Amino acid sequence: MPPEKAAEIMAGEQSSGTFIKVPGETAELKERSAARIESLQIIGEVEAPSLPGAKRIKDRPIQRALVTLNWPFENVGANLSNLCATVAGNLYELSPFSGLKLLDIEIPQEFASLYKGPKFGISGTRSLCNVYERPVIGTIIKPSVGLSPKDTAQQVKTLIEAGLDFIKDDELMGDPPHCPFDQRVEEVMKVINRHADKTGKKVMYAFNISGDLDDMFRRHDWVLKQGGTCIMLSLNWVGISATAKISSHTQVPIHGHRNGWGVFNRSEVLGMEFSAYQKIWRLAGADHLHTNGIRNKFCESDESVIRSVKACLAPMFGGYQAMPVISSGQWAGQAPDTYKAIESTDLMYVCGGGIVAHPSGIAAGVRSVQQAWQAAIEGKTLEEYALQHAELKQALDFYGKVNS
Amino acid sequence: MPPEKAAEIMAGEQSSGTFIKVPGETAELKERSAARIESLQIIGEVEAPSLPGAKRIKDRPIQRALVTLNWPFENVGANLSNLCATVAGNLYELSPFSGLKLLDIEIPQEFASLYKGPKFGISGTRSLCNVYERPVIGTIIKPSVGLSPKDTAQQVKTLIEAGLDFIKDDELMGDPPHCPFDQRVEEVMKVINRHADKTGKKVMYAFNISGDLDDMFRRHDWVLKQGGTCIMLSLNWVGISATAKISSHTQVPIHGHRNGWGVFNRSEVLGMEFSAYQKIWRLAGADHLHTNGIRNKFCESDESVIRSVKACLAPMFGGYQAMPVISSGQWAGQAPDTYKAIESTDLMYVCGGGIVAHPSGIAAGVRSVQQAWQAAIEGKTLEEYALQHAELKQALDFYGKVNS
Numbered sequence: 059m060p061p062e063k064a065a066e067i068m069a070g071e072q073s074s075g076t077f078i079k080v081p082g083e084t085a086e087l088k089e090r091s092a093a094r095i096e097s098l099q100i101i102g103e104v105e106a107p108s109l110p111g112a113k114r115i116k117d118r119p120i121q122r123a124l125v126t127l128n129w130p131f132e133n134v135g136a137n138l139s140n141l142c143a144t145v146a147g148n149l150y151e152l153s154p155f156s157g158l159k160l161l162d163i164e165i166p167q168e169f170a171s172l173y174k175g176p177k178f179g180i181s182g183t184r185s186l187c188n189v190y191e192r193p194v195i196g197t198i199i200k201p202s203v204g205l206s207p208k209d210t211a212q213q214v215k216t217l218i219e220a221g222l223d224f225i226k227d228d229e230l231m232g233d234p235p236h237c238p239f240d241q242r243v244e245e246v247m248k249v250i251n252r253h254a255d256k257t258g259k260k261v262m263y264a265f266n267i268s269g270d271l272d273d274m275f276r277r278h279d280w281v282l283k284q285g286g287t288c289i290m291l292s293l294n295w296v297g298i299s300a301t302a303k304i305s306s307h308t309q310v311p312i313h314g315h316r317n318g319w320g321v322f323n324r325s326e327v328l329g330m331e332f333s334a335y336q337k338i339w340r341l342a343g344a345d346h347l348h349t350n351g352i353r354n355k356f357c358e359s360d361e362s363v364i365r366s367v368k369a370c371l372a373p374m375f376g377g378y379q380a381m382p383v384i385s386s387g388q389w390a391g392q393a394p395d396t397y398k399a400i401e402s403t404d405l406m407y408v409c410g411g412g413i414v415a416h417p418s419g420i421a422a423g424v425r426s427v428q429q430a431w432q433a434a435i436e437g438k439t440l441e442e443y444a445l446q447h448a449e450l451k452q453a454l455d456f457y458g459k460v461n462s
Numbered sequence: 463m464p465p466e467k468a469a470e471i472m473a474g475e476q477s478s479g480t481f482i483k484v485p486g487e488t489a490e491l492k493e494r495s496a497a498r499i500e501s502l503q504i505i506g507e508v509e510a511p512s513l514p515g516a517k518r519i520k521d522r523p524i525q526r527a528l529v530t531l532n533w534p535f536e537n538v539g540a541n542l543s544n545l546c547a548t549v550a551g552n553l554y555e556l557s558p559f560s561g562l563k564l565l566d567i568e569i570p571q572e573f574a575s576l577y578k579g580p581k582f583g584i585s586g587t588r589s590l591c592n593v594y595e596r597p598v599i600g601t602i603i604k605p606s607v608g609l610s611p612k613d614t615a616q617q618v619k620t621l622i623e624a625g626l627d628f629i630k631d632d633e634l635m636g637d638p639p640h641c642p643f644d645q646r647v648e649e650v651m652k653v654i655n656r657h658a659d660k661t662g663k664k665v666m667y668a669f670n671i672s673g674d675l676d677d678m679f680r681r682h683d684w685v686l687k688q689g690g691t692c693i694m695l696s697l698n699w700v701g702i703s704a705t706a707k708i709s710s711h712t713q714v715p716i717h718g719h720r721n722g723w724g725v726f727n728r729s730e731v732l733g734m735e736f737s738a739y740q741k742i743w744r745l746a747g748a749d750h751l752h753t754n755g756i757r758n759k760f761c762e763s764d765e766s767v768i769r770s771v772k773a774c775l776a777p778m779f780g781g782y783q784a785m786p787v788i789s790s791g792q793w794a795g796q797a798p799d800t801y802k803a804i805e806s807t808d809l810m811y812v813c814g815g816g817i818v819a820h821p822s823g824i825a826a827g828v829r830s831v832q833q834a835w836q837a838a839i840e841g842k843t844l845e846e847y848a849l850q851h852a853e854l855k856q857a858l859d860f861y862g863k864v865n866s
Contacts, residue, residue: 072634074605082613083605090640091608109728111761132638133607139672140636142699143721147633150724151760172674201478201487203537204495209486229551230476232544234536236494268543270576271675271707295546297701303675317547320554321733322725324513328732329725356555357515
């Protein structure tokens with residue numbers, strides 16, 4: 059189908075039109091409610107339909123186009139569910155398209171009246187962690203599942219003595235019988251509080267409270283009571299409405315985990331880009347947002363990762379920044395390229411094996427990452443900086459080999 | 463990568479393993495927490511990777527396989543967010559896979575203790591509509607957006623006088639300034655209640671309450687106060703946790719709209735099948751679930767639609783059926799094939815143009831659909847039945863031409 063015609067169908071279906079002319083569709087109503095095509099740019103031609111089911115007009119080439127649509131704000135209102143139903147709803151199933159990806163959304167200021175955004179964001183997280191002018195360096199409890207509360211707390215003790223700023227539950231860890239949530243929080247926070255009393259450094263731990271709403275409220279309150287400073291949500295599965303509700307209630311930052319993100323983004327021709335996605339979740343109140351990291355163990359390109367990190371840091375309505383959480387296959391090695399690309403240290407840098415498998419132990423692993431970021435900030439190469447910093451030197455020798 | 467090895471990585475990443483052996487991963491812990499590969503069947507070979515980003519082992523063919531994994535229930539607990547994080551989480555981004563689709567999930571009985579499922583389901587909906595032994599026949603307010611409350615009520619008046627059982631808001635319609643929710647409910651319910659008082663027939667109207675949780679509660683209560691009998695949620699955007707919360711509170715059925723479903727399913731090699739999806743939403747409490755219809759205006763094949771309808775009707779834990787909502791390009795014409803395939807009338811049959819554009823008017827449109835279903839139930843062809851039924855005859859003549 060000619061792209062102009064297909065875009066008109068998309069705009070119509072997602073506003074006041076339907077596949078057959080109906081009596082109530084007056085000129086006045088269309089003027090008030092129809093979505094408009096702002097621009098359309100043909101960007102290429104492909105040989106075969108990308109996704110199945112599209113109705114093809116015989117002998118017509120299959121064209122790709124970049125389309126900007128404009129909806130009257132009043133159709134949607136300041137309502138994230140309705141916004142998604144409008145810009146990411148039935149349109150993916152429309153038969154003139156053999157591929158459709160939402161690249162970005164511009165959300166009007168009116169949303170700010172209902173959605174207050176990240177309650178803590180970057181500055182709130184920094185002040186709770188007491189970490190400034192460098193990334194918050196973190197890790198994940200491993201194995202992901204199976205540890206008891208006492209084993210978890212023992213691991214936390216080792217990790218905080220090694221100098222980590224931030225630790226998180228794996229997203230698979232919830233409230234299993236072998237590691238009940240309440241007991242895990244109690245044991246872990248005992249260790250964290252004791253260390254804080256002794257040293258003044260209170261490590262942030264993101265407890266995964268994901269589940270039903272009453273349970274999440276109860277778990278949040280329990281985390282708070284034990285002196286915890288962060289809760290984690292599996293955003294896609296907890297959902298927008300419950301996340302916004304938790305955000306209005308929470309007294310600690312929300313660590314937003316995007317597991318399931320591959321469904322939304324892994325196909326080049328379906329779903330949405332992180333640029334659009336992260337705006338929705340910042341409005342819903344996520345303080346931290348997972349973005350993947352460069353040279354990760356997943357499938358995402360470095361360019362895409364960098365775009366995601368920058369997106370979280372770009373102001374919306376003059377603020378609303380979320381702290382990007384860089385993780386997956388990270389170690390000291392990616393610090394300079396990451397810093398060069400984003401020109402900021404406002405991020406969480408989460409390493410698993412990249413810290414705990416350091417040949418001289420976890421504390422050396424933490425120091426190697428701190429040193430790498432210091433090198434990056436000072437504009438030095440890792441090799442140069444490693445001449446004076448033994449832990450970084452060891453990391454380069456060890457992980458450099460593992461990764462090559 | 464050999465599929466056996468890739469499946470092991472998937473099982474490991476989504477349970478107790480990680481990409482590097484960690485100290486706490488004892489044999490005892492693995493025994494308790496590791497996911498197991500139950501079966502693996504190679505089903506074919508493809509020439510090129512389906513999705514980008516996969517790491518390919520040189521010269522190895524790209525194989526497709528059907529894999530069954532088994533997780534210990536205790537890893538997850540009766541928690542839908544954690545279930546999704548486990549079976550539909552990070553695994554989509556794993557680099558050994560150039561495509562990954564969740565085909566089905568078997569959910570253990572333990573979930574029934576927390577998730578009570580559809581509160582009204584098929585029997586509750588039938589008794590509210592007072593429609594038995596045939597589908598509940600419905601339509602959607604069109605244009606989707608732009609009408610005022612009075613215009614909407616006027617359209618409802620016409621539709622219920624024409625004999626419809628069920629009417630729904632479009633999923634784009636929320637609480638816009640030109641059609642405030644409260645006023646729309648009031649105006650529409652005045653018409654519905656008046657008609658019910660006069661005739662004894664109370665038409666079910668699904669009001670789209672999607673939005674933030676407090677707003678949804680308030681809107682639910684308002685619908686109830688005005689005598690309404692159904693609320694609608696955009697499931698994917700309201701989210702699982704908020705839907706479950708609404709379900710525990712609601713005093714009317716939840717009409718579950720799946721807009722955005724294309725993201726989850728349109729790619730053949732990414733996301734999930736409806737068989738898995740509908741179980742999650744039935745557990746969360748959706749009473750009605752959109753399934754598309756055969757010969758629809760979207761991209762889905764008839765086989766896939768039929769599987770979806772049957773999935774909603776298949777008992778889970780001995781019950782939990784949701785009423786399938788068949789819609790998109792439906793008119794009298796699809797009734798016999800639909801009935802033949804699903805052998806049930808326990809469904810909502812929602813027609814837009816397929817009823818309102820009937821050449822003899824909306825009432826004739828409704829009768830033509832009722833007649834078509836009666837023909838289907840009696841095992842007669844539409845052409846045969848049309849000899850005695852003028853409205854069906856006209857529908858065949860009119861829509862038959864439009865669709866050919």
